[in-house]
Every structure is written in C-alpha cells, then in structure tokens.
Amino acid sequence: MPPQEPVPLRAGLYLVATPIGSARDITLRALDILRVADVIAAEDTRNARKLMEIHGVPLAGRPVIAYHDHNGAVQRPRILRMIGEGKSVAYVSDAGTPLVADPGFALARDAIAEDLPVHGAPGASAVLAALVVAGLPTDRFLFAGFPPPAKSARETWLRELKDVPATLVFFESPRRLSSNLKSCVTVLGGEREAAICRELTKKFEEVRRGTLAELADLYDDKPPKGEIVVVIDRSRMVAGPGARDAMLEEAMKTMTVKDAASHVAKALNLPRRDVYQAALDLAGRR
Numbered sequence: 001m002p003p004q005e006p007v008p009l010r011a012g013l014y015l016v017a018t019p020i021g022s023a024r025d026i027t028l029r030a031l032d033i034l035r036v037a038d039v040i041a042a043e044d045t046r047n048a049r050k051l052m053e054i055h056g057v058p059l060a061g062r063p064v065i066a067y068h069d070h071n072g073a074v075q076r077p078r079i080l081r082m083i084g085e086g087k088s089v090a091y092v093s094d095a096g097t098p099l100v101a102d103p104g105f106a107l108a109r110d111a112i113a114e115d116l117p118v119h120g121a122p123g124a125s126a127v128l129a130a131l132v133v134a135g136l137p138t139d140r141f142l143f144a145g146f147p148p149p150a151k152s153a154r155e156t157w158l159r160e161l162k163d164v165p166a167t168l169v170f171f172e173s174p175r176r177l178s179s180n181l182k183s184c185v186t187v188l189g190g191e192r193e194a195a196i197c198r199e200l201t202k203k204f205e206e207v208r209r210g211t212l213a214e215l216a217d218l219y220d221d222k223p224p225k226g227e228i229v230v231v232i233d234r235s236r237m238v239a240g241p242g243a244r245d246a247m248l249e250e251a252m253k254t255m256t257v258k259d260a261a262s263h264v265a266k267a268l269n270l271p272r273r274d275v276y277q278a279a280l281d282l283a284g285r286r
Contacts, residue, residue, distance in 0.1 A: 006032035009088035013079075013111045015098040016090050017123030018047075020227070021201030023054045027123045031055055037090035041067040041079055043103060044094045051092075067091065069103045076110055083116045097125045101145050101171060126200055127169050130229035133207050134195035137234065139266055140166040147172060147180055154180065158187040165267050168232040174223045177230075181216040184232065188212060193233040199226035241278070244268060248279050257283050 014033050019025040034040065035057050042048035045064050052059065067075045079089055091104050098104035111118050127143050142164055148154045161168055172180050177196070184194070190213030198206045204226065208215060212232065244264060251260035261276035268275075 006036045009033065009036055009038075010117065011083055011086045011088055012117030012119055013083055013108065014088060014090045014119045014121060015104060015108060016092045016121045017097040017125065018051060018092045018095055019201065020095045020124045020126045020129065021199065021205070023051060025124045025201060026051070026055065027121065030121050030123055031057060033090050033121055034092075036088070037062070038087040039063050039065060039079075039082055039089045041065045041075075041089055041091045041107075043068045043092070047094055048092050067103065067107065072103050072106055076107055079107065080111060080114055080116065083111065084114070095124075095126075097122065100125060100127060100143070124201070126171070126227065126229050129200045130169060130195070130197040130231050131167070133197060133200075134167075134231035135209055136167050136193060136195060136231055137266065138167065140234075142166045142168055144168060144170040146170065147176075147183075149176060151179065151183060154183050155187050158183060162188055163235050166234055168230075168234070170230050172228045172230050174225055174228055177223060177228055178216070178219045178221055180230070181212060181219055184212045184230075185216050188232065188235075190216070192235075195231045196224075197229040197231060198224055200229065202226070244270065244275065244278060245282060248275070248282055252279065252283065 014037060016030045016033055017027070018030070034052055040048060040059075040062060042064060045066050048064060049059070065075060065079065067079065083089055091098055091107060093102040093104055096102070099108055108118050131138050131141060142161070144161060147170055148157050190211055192212045194210065194212050194215055196208045196215055196219070198204075208218060210218070247264045247267065248260055251263050255263065257279045258276070261279040262272060264270070264279075265272040265275040
C-alpha cells in the first residue's frame with residue numbers, strides 16, 4: 001500500500017513531540033504535521049530544521065519562528081494571532097514532549113484561554129523513557145521537574161516529596177548530580193532504591209541502579225556527561241494494621257477484594273498475600 005499523503009491541518013496549535021536522542025524515534029504523525037503546518041515554532045530553530053532535514057521534510061518557504069523562555073512574552077501574541085487568522089502552527093520543543101519542563105506551557109495555556117484549538121501529537125518523553133528502564137514501580141509516579149540548585153531549597157523541596165506514595169522522577173544537570181544525591185540521602189534515606197538514567201536513546205546511554213547511598217558514592221564529585229533523569233522509589237513506609245485496613249475498606253467500596261488487595265499492597269509496599277488475607281477477613285465481617 002503506498003504511503004498516504006498528509007491531510008491538511010485545520011487552524012490551531014499542534015504540540016509535536018520530538019526525539020530525545022535517536023532521530024528515528026519521531027512518529028509518523030509528527031512528520032505529517034511538520035510537513036503540512038503553515039508555521040513551525042521551535043524552542044531551537046536549528047534543531048527543528050536539522051530534524052526536518054534528516055526526515056526529508058521540506059520547509060518550502062514556510063516561516064520557522066523561535067519560541068523560548070527569553071522571547072515567549074513577545075512571540076506568544078504573534079503566534080496566537082496567526083492561529084486566529086486561520087493558520088496551523090506546529091510547536092516543537094528542543095527534545096521530547098512539549099510542555100514537560102518546557103516553555104510551551106505558557107503558549108498552550110494562552111491559546112486555551114483565547115479558545116483556540118490545541119492538539120497534542122504524543123511521542124518521545126525522557127520521563128517515560130527513564131521509567132521503563134529504571135526497574136522501579138511504574139503504577140504511580142510523580143514528575144517533579146528540576147530540583148532547586150541551592151542546597152537548603154533543594155532539601156526543603158525533597159522533604160515535600162519524601163512521603164509521596166509514588167515513584168519520583170526529576171531532571172538534573174550533570175554538575176549538580178553529586179550534590180543532589182547527597183541531599184537525597186540526607187532527606188529521603190540512603191536505603192531507597194534509585195536509578196540514574198543518562199543520555200537515554202543516544203549512543204552512550206547508561207543506566208546505573210542501586211540505593212541512593214550507593215549512587216551517591218558512585219558519583220561523589222565525579223560529574224557524568226549528558227542529559228540526566230533521576231528515578232527514585234517511593235517511601236518504604238511502615239503501615240500498621242489500622243492504616244492498611246482503613247485503605248482496604250475504602251478500596252473495597254469500588255473494587256473486588258482481589259483488586260483492592262493489590263492496590264493497597266502496592267500503595268503501602270506490603271506483601272500482597274498478607275494484604276489479601278486481611279481483605280478476606282474484612283469482607284467476611286460484612
């Protein structure tokens with residue numbers, strides 16, 4: 001079957017995910033949008049042009065607009081005016097999915113506020129790429145962006161996340177990774193399991209796994225190179241029978257005994273067999 005020609009786009013903002021490393025990770029739909037959009041807006045116009053060139057997507061005289069943190073206030077009204085005049089605008093971040101630790105958030109927010117159409121073209125994401133290779137629970141996770149650079153602010157930030165019942169994911173610069181991991185040991189505890197994911201999908205991709213204490217020693221004053229994603233297991237909090245049973249009672253209002261037991265066991269990091277038996281006992285008392 002011959003490839004289908006891309007369908008012309010309606011007026012609107014199209015948030016297009018781009019590869020975080022390998023150029024082949026772009027989706028066919030993303031290429032279609034880049035091929036037919038009236039305007040390309042990019043956090044880094046050089047990267048956008050290079051990506052389109054790699055995949056044989058011609059610009060054909062279409063404008064490529066730089067849109068980033070430093071010029072967003074000036075460029076947003078211009079881009080929104082174009083959409084209001086009936087143009088389709090494809091926005092691509094430097095790498096990954098727009099709006100995730102990215103200046104595209106304000107652009108999408110303002111487009112929505114003006115009741116303009118906003119569409120997502122999902123694809124590569126450093127957050128999800130790290131989660132799938134970290135070897136840590138993925139049933140519930142929290143992406144926390146970049147930690148504050150100053151030690152005191154960073155430790156306050158970590159204390160807010162300490163008891164979140166979810167796997168933690170955040171970005172970090174190579175030069176601050178060592179100090180960050182030391183703060184994690186201090187606030188979260190050195191026994192927590194974690195993974196340092198570096199240069200994901202690129203030639204020198206590397207994933208180091210271990211406890212926070214082990215990883216802090218590994219990177220002690222030895223900054224790695226490249227893009228870093230840190231993934232940390234949830235708190236291994238000790239839940240007494242009262243807290244466990246209260247969660248089970250609530251869960252069994254909408255779930256089967258089996259599903260409620262699985263849900264609570266994951267949330268509290270308890271053996272599933274013990275939680276299932278407790279759920280059976282509670283169900284038998286009803």
